[in-house]
Amino acid sequence: MVVERLIKWAALVGRVGLVAGMVAGLVTSLATLVIVGATFNAVQAGERQNSDAMINKAPVNHNLLKETQAVVLMYHHFGVEKHASTNIRLSQFDAHLDYLEKEGYEIWPLRKIVKYVEANRVFPARVVAITIDDAYKSVFTEAYPRLKKRGWPFTVFVASDGVDSHFPAYMSWPQMREMQDNGASFENHSASHDYLIRVMSGETEKQWQVRIRADILKAQRRIEEELGRSSTLFAYPYGEYNTALATLVAELGLRAFGQQSGPVGLGADTRSMPRFPMAERFAEMADFKQKVASLAFPVLAVQPWDPLLSAPVNPDAAPQMRLHLAKSSARLAQLSCFVSGQGRVDVKWLDRADRLFMLQAPQPLQGGRSRYNCTAPSTQPGRYYWFSHLWISN
């Protein structure tokens, strides 16, 4: 009798909880649509891709695991307002750090996250890494003191030529050595910080490979000489990569990050892991809270994988992206996708039961970098699945 009543009670509570969860989910899903849409409209100003598949090596059961992703944040300048597209205001950065601390986020070194991703090892709740590209001076003067005070690790991707040239905008090697003694790690961002995928006129594929390999190895050598530690990670300058570059970087033994947004899921393709860019426009708190709580869509395959839209592609049509998802707690009925500069775009389900869909922007993509971005609310109220794919057209 008592047991029966308990079961009935549990069922009732469960139903009430479900309805409450659905209402909460709907409210936050509307809010997120606004945020994602706004982010997307802003993204086109700063950003700009062709071809093959593939991704998860080992299948992950996303229903069983507690946390199957971690969030990697990307910063550049701190309190340098003349670089609005890559700067974060100090008040915004302080608010980010305060929020992460107050909400109990664990700040991990980036290498540890990559190890877990490769080992398909479940994360504890709320893991975030802080990364900073280019080694600008304000990293030393503004970000470092704040992070050191909290005892938080962080990773700086260094383009070594800028530092070696003693350009006033950059930190010095002695400053970086001091930071390394206090929680910072330094990783490879190439020596030249060029648009690495670009082939020079008259250059053969082989010559391009030789040139780019030398550039990346130069940064590798300089970081090792100055800091006594070799890099194992790489960040693509401007977030730009294609299959050829990704292959080259992987052959050098480096795990790579792009600048396409989204959390890093277990089993992610380590040729181009996502990060959330944190510049002024995308760094307001409502936006920040959604991003650090985001969930990685369990991507089985994305096609084309290569972001570079090169001949023979139709210049009058945007790329068709096919995305195949594993089972998850994403509410796919509420899947919404956005295209830089074109707003929300409907997806075409190719196999709804198998979670396979196609997305194509109605208009051709603008020149340079563009993104396809998809989100869906999860059954956990207030949390969203997030996936972004880069396209580069010349």
Ligand SMILES: [Zn+2]
């Ligand atoms: Zn950079």
